[in-house]
Amino acid sequence: MSDSGSEPTRAADRSAAPARLRNLPTRLLSLAAIHSDRRVNEELARVDARKWHYAVLAALDEAGPASQAELSSRTGIYRSDMVAVLNELTDRGLVDRAPDPADRRRNVVTLTGSGRRQIRKLDGLLADVEDEVLAPLTPPEREQLTRLLAALVYGRGRNG
Amino acid sequence: MSDSGSEPTRAADRSAAPARLRNLPTRLLSLAAIHSDRRVNEELARVDARKWHYAVLAALDEAGPASQAELSSRTGIYRSDMVAVLNELTDRGLVDRAPDPADRRRNVVTLTGSGRRQIRKLDGLLADVEDEVLAPLTPPEREQLTRLLAALVYGRGRNG
DNA sequence: TCTCAATCGTTCGTCTCACTAACGGTTCTG
DNA sequence: CAGAACCGTTAGTGAGACGAACGATTGAGA
Numbered sequence: 001m002s003d004s005g006s007e008p009t010r011a012a013d014r015s016a017a018p019a020r021l022r023n024l025p026t027r028l029l030s031l032a033a034i035h036s037d038r039r040v041n042e043e044l045a046r047v048d049a050r051k052w053h054y055a056v057l058a059a060l061d062e063a064g065p066a067s068q069a070e071l072s073s074r075t076g077i078y079r080s081d082m083v084a085v086l087n088e089l090t091d092r093g094l095v096d097r098a099p100d101p102a103d104r105r106r107n108v109v110t111l112t113g114s115g116r117r118q119i120r121k122l123d124g125l126l127a128d129v130e131d132e133v134l135a136p137l138t139p140p141e142r143e144q145l146t147r148l149l150a151a152l153v154y155g156r157g158r159n160g
Numbered sequence: 161m162s163d164s165g166s167e168p169t170r171a172a173d174r175s176a177a178p179a180r181l182r183n184l185p186t187r188l189l190s191l192a193a194i195h196s197d198r199r200v201n202e203e204l205a206r207v208d209a210r211k212w213h214y215a216v217l218a219a220l221d222e223a224g225p226a227s228q229a230e231l232s233s234r235t236g237i238y239r240s241d242m243v244a245v246l247n248e249l250t251d252r253g254l255v256d257r258a259p260d261p262a263d264r265r266r267n268v269v270t271l272t273g274s275g276r277r278q279i280r281k282l283d284g285l286l287a288d289v290e291d292e293v294l295a296p297l298t299p300p301e302r303e304q305l306t307r308l309l310a311a312l313v314y315g316r317g318r319n320g
Numbered sequence: 321t322c323t324c325a326a327t328c329g330t331t332c333g334t335c336t337c338a339c340t341a342a343c344g345g346t347t348c349t350g
Numbered sequence: 351c352a353g354a355a356c357c358g359t360t361a362g363t364g365a366g367a368c369g370a371a372c373g374a375t376t377g378a379g380a
Contacts, residue, residue, distance in 0.1 A: 011350095016234060017219075017234055017235070018223065019222060022310075026200050026286075029192055031313045035312075058180045059177075068328075068329065069327075075177070103327090104328095105329075106375095127196065129186070134312070139210055144304065145305070152293070230359080240359075242358085265356065
């Protein structure tokens with residue numbers, strides 16, 4: 001146990017990367033996302049949660065009970081993966097999954113009381129991580145970044 | 161064959177995502193990176209290349225022959241994964257891998273002639289993809305984004 | 321009313337990617 | 351000369367994005 005110190009410069013290859021790579025937007029995007037994703041997951045893991053848990057809980061909190069397909073489209077989680085996420089959430093008692101009497105193909109997923117408490121906690125936790133990840137930027141820069149990324153993701157999210 | 165139209169809104173969930181998710185920087189980063197990565201890989205695949213191929217070829221082109229460990233630190237590719245990448249590159253005749261007579265632990269990796277041609281091609285190809293991915297942004301916005309991402313990735317890459 | 325397409329939840333499987341652990345061989349240092 | 355550090359390599363993990371297909375159910379059209 002000594003062979004582990006020379007890995008590719010932990011999460012920030014500030015070192016001598018080729019000029020062509022150093023400022024390549026797609027690469028920077030990738031690196032930034034990896035780091036950010038990792039920090040988010042690490043922090044959520046401390047309260048036995050994952051990224052998708054937050055997404056589902058938030059969707060339920062904001063828009064009320066929904067079918068799995070609806071949750072899928074709201075959160076961007078594939079409906080095949082949604083199954084496992086909901087299993088985990090029900091195991092933790094954060095949501096309730098019951099067949100929809102009105103349409104027996106569907107399940108109705110509902111936020112429980114402890115689910116509501118959990119998402120408050122996650123809100124705070126996540127805010128801290130955001131803050132840490134964006135630490136190198138000033139507040140206006142953070143806003144700017146968010147705006148630019150939104151434009152990228154939503155294609156034409158113009159507003160001014 | 162008909163059950164495939166309702167997946168989570170292809171690569172741009174412009175739909176009704178919860179407000180808490182819609183402008184969450186870490187999430188936007190993730191979504192943007194996924195899309196950008198996919199486009200890059202798709203386009204590179206058309207010439208039988210991958211993202212890491214470009215990184216290694218660029219490193220060699222700019223800094224000359226190097227050991228695998230050095231390439232690893234220059235590109236951010238883990239040295240365990242570097243093996244496969246170099247296998248692919250040598251298979252395609254783009255690089256040459258030979259034991260270093262000066263230090264028999266190392267290999268010396270060298271760019272071949274056709275490797276030099278390949279990276280010119282990839283340069284052009286990649287520029288096109290960058291352009292497509294960043295299409296929603298104006299040129300100054302693209303610069304701004306690059307600057308912000310670099311600050312994020314390199315921690316304190318201030319310059320003015 | 322019967323039929324067919326569509327929808328929903330679910331299972332299984334694939335591929336990629338970042339990352340770890342451990343090995344055998346080599347070189348460096350004390 | 352012994353032990354630490356380094357190198358390339360193999361193997362494996364865990365997560366994430368994604369696709370195919372199936373049984374059950376519902377809705378629309380002939």
